[in-house]
Amino acid sequence: MELLQVKLSEIDLSSRTFVFSFPPRGDLLRESLRRVGLIEPPVITEHEGRFLPVAGEGRLLALRDLGAERAPVLLARGLSPLKAQEQALESNLFRDLNPVEKAEALARFSRYLSPEEAASKVLPRLGFSAEARWYFLLLRLSEAPRELKEAVAQRGLPLKVAERLLRFPPEALVRTLGLLERLRFTVSEAREVTEGLLDLSRKEDRPLTELLEEFEAFSSRDAFLKAFRGRLRPHLFRREEETRRLREALLSQGARLESPPAFERDEHHLIIPFKDRSELSRRLRRLADFLEKESRAAGDRG
Known part of the structure; x- marks a missing residue:
């Protein structure tokens, strides 16, 4: 030189x-x-x-x-x-290159190398395994709207969330990203929301931008998630609400209800603390009376 x-x-x-x-x-x-x-x-x-x-x-x-x-x-x-x-x-x-810089580097090498060569020769130098998944994900990221690149490179948006956002049309992508950042979802919640919006769009046969107009009105993360989950999985949401009310009622009687995550099994566990047989018998009778009254009250309300 x-x-x-x-x-x-x-x-x-x-x-x-x-x-x-x-x-x-x-x-x-x-x-x-x-x-x-x-x-x-x-x-x-x-x-x-x-x-x-x-x-x-x-x-x-x-x-x-x-x-x-x-x-x-x-x-x-x-x-x-x-x-x-x-x-x-x-x-x-x-x-330390950020993920967007790695994506940009790979995109430039892809002008001169075949996909197989770029994956095998470049991806390991960027800290990725030489798999097609990473190759195509990084190429899509290199072509993403600037707003998504800035979120990944400067604000630490995880690649797992960016990967889902890359399945959105550009306008819906930018608006969904704004929603995720405004309501400060955790990583797992952000993944749930992005997957759920895509599912809801297919389920209701409505454009993502139309759905976003409804959900962008929320200013509370908890209120958003409650409404969103109820809309996405109404049967599961109703079951969760019923179980939550039952759990609170049982807790008022000194018993604790444990339910499987996402109701992946039908079996629940009831934990009742007691010192001896007679106390257990009293607690069980009191609990049975309480549940019977609750059932009658629910029937009257229905």
Whole structure:
């Protein structure tokens, strides 16, 4: 490589042919350059008659923002696009790449490699197993709306949630993402909501955007989940409500009801603390009387 002084105006800093930082790192490096200056020259190459950044894009952007007209660079002549991409990746592996940057890197390699080659040669270097699932998920993420990329890269949205959101049409994706972030769902709840919206859209044969108009009115996470679960699984929701009322009633009599998660089994357990046989007998009689009164009251209400 050749060390040169190059006018920044001669480098196409709008091109992201090889670089893949997300978000671009110019803002992060500006203060460092102001304090200590440029320590390591960026790497550029000549591609289709233009100088393009290969490594150190953030430093070049920061220098331009600081008003510099020229910069020392290392010019890598005669690099093939694949070799330039290899160098771009290697220059970034010293830091923890976020999932969007990994997706962007894979997408760039996929211009020059077959899917099988990209999966086997690139995915392990990005921390993924060489499986088709990861290959196609990352490619979809590289093409996602900017709002989703920012949520993953900057706000820690888990890939498992992003994977489900990528099945949404663009407008519904952005609106659902806004709903998830506004109501601050846990990861498991976010997965439940995204899967449930897709199921409800199919079940009711309605567009996701139409469903979202109804659910976006909620300002409480708990109220949303109660209404959403009741709408999605009405029979299960009714059973959960009945069991909740029974549990509260039994607890008032000193007994504890334990139910299987999601009613995956029909068997419930009733726990009644007692000291001896006579106390157990009294508790059972009192509980039977209480349940009989509850049943009569429920019949009267019905």
